[in-house]
Amino acid sequence: MKLVVNGKPVEVAxxxxxxxxxxxxxxxxxxxxxxGCGRALCGACTVHVDGLPKRSCVTAxxxxxxxxxxxxxxxxxxxxxxxxxQAWIEExxxxxxxxxxxxxxxxxxxxxxxxxxxxxQIDDAMSANLCRCGTYPRxxxxxxxxxxxxxxxxx
Amino acid sequence: MSVxxxxxxxxxxIGGGGALALAACGGGNGQALRIEHADKTGELTANLYIxxxxxxxxxLIVNKAEIGxxxxxxxxxxxxDELGVPLDHVDVQFAGSxxxxxxxxxxxxxxxxxxxxxxxxxxxxxxxxxxEMLIAAAAAQWRVPAADCRAVDGHVVHGADxxxxxxxxxxxxxxxxxxSPRLKTAKEFTLIGKVxxxxxxxxxxxxxxxxxxxxxxxxMVNAYAIHGPVFGAKPTxxxxxxxxxxxxxxxxxxxxxxxxxxxxKYWQARAAAADxxxxxxxxxxxxxxxxxxxxxxxxxxxKGPTARDDGDAGSAIGRADIVVxxxxxxxxxxxxxxxxxxATASVTAGRAEVWAPSQSxxxxxxxxxxxxxxxxxxxxxxxxxxxxxxGRRAIADVCAQAALISQRVKRPVKLTxxxxxxxxxxxxxxxxxxxxxxxxxDGRVTGVRMHVLSQSIALxxxxxxxxxxxxxxxxxxxMLSGAALALFASNSFxxxxxxxxxxxxPYQFGNFAxxxxxxxxxLPVAFWRSVGNSVTGFIMEGLVDELAAVTKQDPFxxxxxxxxxxxxQRRVLDALEKLAGWSTPPPPGIGRGVARHFAFETEVAEVAxxxxxxxxxxxxxxxxxxxxxxxxxxxxxxxxxxxxIIFGLSAALDQEITLVAGVVQQTNYDTFPLIRMHxxxxxxxxxxxxxxxxxxxxxxxxxxxxxxxxNAVFRLTGVRLRRMPLQKAWxxxxxx
Numbered sequence: 001m002k003l004v005v006n007g008k009p010v011e012v013a014x015x016x017x018x019x020x021x022x023x024x025x026x027x028x029x030x031x032x033x034x035x036g037c038g039r040a041l042c043g044a045c046t047v048h049v050d051g052l053p054k055r056s057c058v059t060a061x062x063x064x065x066x067x068x069x070x071x072x073x074x075x076x077x078x079x080x081x082x083x084x085x086q087a088w089i090e091e092x093x094x095x096x097x098x099x100x101x102x103x104x105x106x107x108x109x110x111x112x113x114x115x116x117x118x119x120x121q122i123d124d125a126m127s128a129n130l131c132r133c134g135t136y137p138r139x140x141x142x143x144x145x146x147x148x149x150x151x152x153x154x155x
Numbered sequence: 156m157s158v159x160x161x162x163x164x165x166x167x168x169i170g171g172g173g174a175l176a177l178a179a180c181g182g183g184n185g186q187a188l189r190i191e192h193a194d195k196t197g198e199l200t201a202n203l204y205i206x207x208x209x210x211x212x213x214x215l216i217v218n219k220a221e222i223g224x225x226x227x228x229x230x231x232x233x234x235x236d237e238l239g240v241p242l243d244h245v246d247v248q249f250a251g252s253x254x255x256x257x258x259x260x261x262x263x264x265x266x267x268x269x270x271x272x273x274x275x276x277x278x279x280x281x282x283x284x285x286x287e288m289l290i291a292a293a294a295a296q297w298r299v300p301a302a303d304c305r306a307v308d309g310h311v312v313h314g315a316d317x318x319x320x321x322x323x324x325x326x327x328x329x330x331x332x333x334x335s336p337r338l339k340t341a342k343e344f345t346l347i348g349k350v351x352x353x354x355x356x357x358x359x360x361x362x363x364x365x366x367x368x369x370x371x372x373x374x375m376v377n378a379y380a381i382h383g384p385v386f387g388a389k390p391t392x393x394x395x396x397x398x399x400x401x402x403x404x405x406x407x408x409x410x411x412x413x414x415x416x417x418x419x420k421y422w423q424a425r426a427a428a429a430d431x432x433x434x435x436x437x438x439x440x441x442x443x444x445x446x447x448x449x450x451x452x453x454x455x456x457x458k459g460p461t462a463r464d465d466g467d468a469g470s471a472i473g474r475a476d477i478v479v480x481x482x483x484x485x486x487x488x489x490x491x492x493x494x495x496x497x498a499t500a501s502v503t504a505g506r507a508e509v510w511a512p513s514q515s516x517x518x519x520x521x522x523x524x525x526x527x528x529x530x531x532x533x534x535x536x537x538x539x540x541x542x543x544x545x546g547r548r549a550i551a552d553v554c555a556q557a558a559l560i561s562q563r564v565k566r567p568v569k570l571t572x573x574x575x576x577x578x579x580x581x582x583x584x585x586x587x588x589x590x591x592x593x594x595x596x597d598g599r600v601t602g603v604r605m606h607v608l609s610q611s612i613a614l615x616x617x618x619x620x621x622x623x624x625x626x627x628x629x630x631x632x633x634m635l636s637g638a639a640l641a642l643f644a645s646n647s648f649x650x651x652x653x654x655x656x657x658x659x660x661p662y663q664f665g666n667f668a669x670x671x672x673x674x675x676x677x678l679p680v681a682f683w684r685s686v687g688n689s690v691t692g693f694i695m696e697g698l699v700d701e702l703a704a705v706t707k708q709d710p711f712x713x714x715x716x717x718x719x720x721x722x723x724q725r726r727v728l729d730a731l732e733k734l735a736g737w738s739t740p741p742p743p744g745i746g747r748g749v750a751r752h753f754a755f756e757t758e759v760a761e762v763a764x765x766x767x768x769x770x771x772x773x774x775x776x777x778x779x780x781x782x783x784x785x786x787x788x789x790x791x792x793x794x795x796x797x798x799x800i801i802f803g804l805s806a807a808l809d810q811e812i813t814l815v816a817g818v819v820q821q822t823n824y825d826t827f828p829l830i831r832m833h834x835x836x837x838x839x840x841x842x843x844x845x846x847x848x849x850x851x852x853x854x855x856x857x858x859x860x861x862x863x864x865x866n867a868v869f870r871l872t873g874v875r876l877r878r879m880p881l882q883k884a885w886x887x888x889x890x891x
Contacts, residue, residue, distance in 0.1 A: 022422035031369040032362020037574045041824040072362035085360040096223030097359030098493045098542030123833035134801025136835040
């Protein structure tokens with residue numbers, strides 16, 4: 001089966017019903033996307049499909065075959081981290097770090113739609129991503145920080 | 156770190172002994188090896204923990220698990236400061252299961268919020284020793300007194316002369332290891348108390364951080380496990396013909412603990428699991444019904460061994476005008492680390508190699524050795540990053556299972572549990588019910604009596620060690636179980652976990668009777684963030700709040716009268732009262748409650764502001780003041796307070812593990828909810844300045860949050876909630 005992952009067409013030998021999560025992790029070695037619950041309850045496996053956040057643990061490979069898939073590994077450019085990743089470092093967000101790829105992928109899409117969010121909008125957008133360490137106050141700050149960094153980016 | 160360097164370090168430590176306190180050891184065999192290694196590689200391996208590379212970078216071995224608490228940053232800070240290098244010159248490597256790395260009562264374990272306190276002097280001494288060897292080398296080259304040289308920014312400096320550490324390593328390897336290197340005074344610290352970033356953030360935001368679940372070893376296959384519906388259930392009949400024919404499937408194997416489907420890829424094993432039919436026996440926990448057990452505990456009136464008996468509490472209660480109190484209760488709780496339990500094992504010819512997100516490679520050795528019937532020394536454990544720990548990863552059941560599977564398929568195997576297995580395979584925080592009474596006479600608090608019922612972690616641990624180590628020589632079993640128990644022991648009472656936080660309460664009631672009684676069943680319980688304190692804080696602070704209410708005293712004021720003058724408890728309370736603006740009444744509809752607790756040598760007090768929204772308790776804001784001695788990494792302390800408050804709020808408000816006919820009713824995050832972003836309060840943390848030695852940080856922020864919330868609900872509504880989870884108790888208020 002053909003997938004387009006992080007801008008590159010790739011071939012994965014999996015049945016169509018295989019969850020995208022495991023194709024990414026095991027067939028492509030992209031282990032930055034994490035397994036947390038297997039039922040779209042925690043958000044650790046969040047990736048982008050055609051620019052929208054998707055829970056890869058419940059997304060069949062067959063359903064995304066022709067679509068653009070972006071994982072945490074593909075978020076940065078060669079030259080620099082994505083501003084959201086940079087903001088996460090500046091605000092000391094990660095503790096264990098296991099959920100953060102999913103948090104970041106969710107925040108990136110959100111900030112595209114809402115470039116200058118309020119706390120309430122952030123809470124709404126991020127409330128489906130679980131963090132067992134309780135980094136939420138820092139995620140909230142980092143999303144604001146990322147919004148500032150993104151505003152400074154050349155369009 | 157390269158494999159060869161690990162081997163070399165092992166050689167050094169054979170020459171010089173192992174405990175962290177002896178990290179600066181050397182001479183003899185160690186020095187010969189050190190010189191040989193430096194000449195070959197340009198690296199100065201100053202001691203077991205610290206190697207200065209020819210590039211000037213520093214390889215630091217950390218013998219603690221990074222479970223998110225920030226120990227890699229903490230240890231790197233201690234070493235970089237004392238050695239005189241920038242923080243980003245330090246590369247952290249996690250220690251494997253080497254016996255020389257057993258620095259916690261003969262074990263290597265991350266628990267009890269001990270890491271910083273344990274390493275604060277010895278690790279700096281190890282760094283100071285390396286620094287003095289580098290300085291001695293430079294001083295010899297310049298023919299100046301070593302006392303006139305300084306180590307700054309990765310260089311030795313004398314007047315206008317500077318030489319980089321990396322250019323001194325070969326020479327420094329020939330220098331004598333200082334017997335008592337000089338440690339910096341607090342005034343000389345350049346990084347301690349000042350570092351404001353983490354060393355492990357980068358890999359955790361760009362997807363490169365390697366957790367246990369990401370381990371890949373050559374020739375590795377993958378396993379998916381199905382565990383029985385009841386803890387300890389054994390498969391009695393397995394039908395797997397169709398599964399075996401699935402692509403990639405290597406084997407389907409029944410074990411006493413469950414069924415493993417082994418395939419080239421995890422997704423293949425997972426898919427094949429749908430074709431496996433299993434019949435199970437009744438399991439090992441006698442159809443445990445937690446509701447019935449909790450009801451019996453609630454109604455039980457018994458006696459137990461006395462943990463503390465000051466004055467005459469019985470008489471104080473007999474003579475009281477008013478007696479307040481009731482039964483305080485807490486349920487089983489799962490750890491629910493976001494990374495499910497997993498381990499990779501390779502078993503060959505009587506030896507096992509394990510890669511695991513483990514809080515204790517020593518216990519992992521023990522579990523694996525027991526499962527395979529080999530010696531602990533025949534098991535090597537490599538520790539990876541951990542996607543959360545909270546105590547669960549001290550238990551190495553998953554490592555044992557991975558090893559057994561590897562032994563059968565004769566290849567390295569990575570076993571990844573499902574979330575459902577992770578949540579239902581026990582080792583929970585134990586259930587509690589404590590009957591408490593507070594006596595008031597003439598408007599004054601005259602005595603307190605408590606009888607605590609809980610399932611005993613101490614007894615469960617004895618069973619654990621007995622089971623895990625049953626194949627080992629008895630003296631070794633005694634040594635390990637004794638060491639593990641001693642590690643957590645904070646008082647002389649037999650069941651140290653059940654009453655910790657009560658036995659050692661700083662409150663001076665005058666008349667105080669505390670007794671405890673273990674509830675025994677076969678469901679194993681274990682360490683969960685802050686252990687017994689996660690409940691005893693709720694018990695004590697609820698009762699003290701009841702006493703304040705009935706005597707019509709301000710809850711801060713009453714606490715002050717019960718606490719020693721000039722104590723850190725009073726200082727923390729005073730700071731919190733200011734921080735929270737306690738003297739200004741809250742706006743209408745908001746209730747405020749306070750609670751404090753002393754645990755892991757650290758005092759934390761918190762104020763919670765709550766309201767009732769749509770019939771549910773809503774926590775809007777939490778103020779927190781912590782006294783944990785000298786603050787090594789202030790921002791990590793703040794992060795750990797936030798973390799413990801949020802972790803504790805999830806438990807206080809919503810979480811419980813219940814069993815019906817032996818079957819755990821909660822299987823995933825839909826039924827065992829965590830606080831989410833929109834439910835997360837604003838959290839304001841203040842660290843009290845201190846020059847005392849550093850104390851625990853990862854756990855002590857947790858105990859005060861549940862009672863602070865319950866006390867706030869009382870102040871808002873007049874309803875006293877004595878049972879966690881509080882949302883359920885609030886919903887059922889007045890019903891029992």
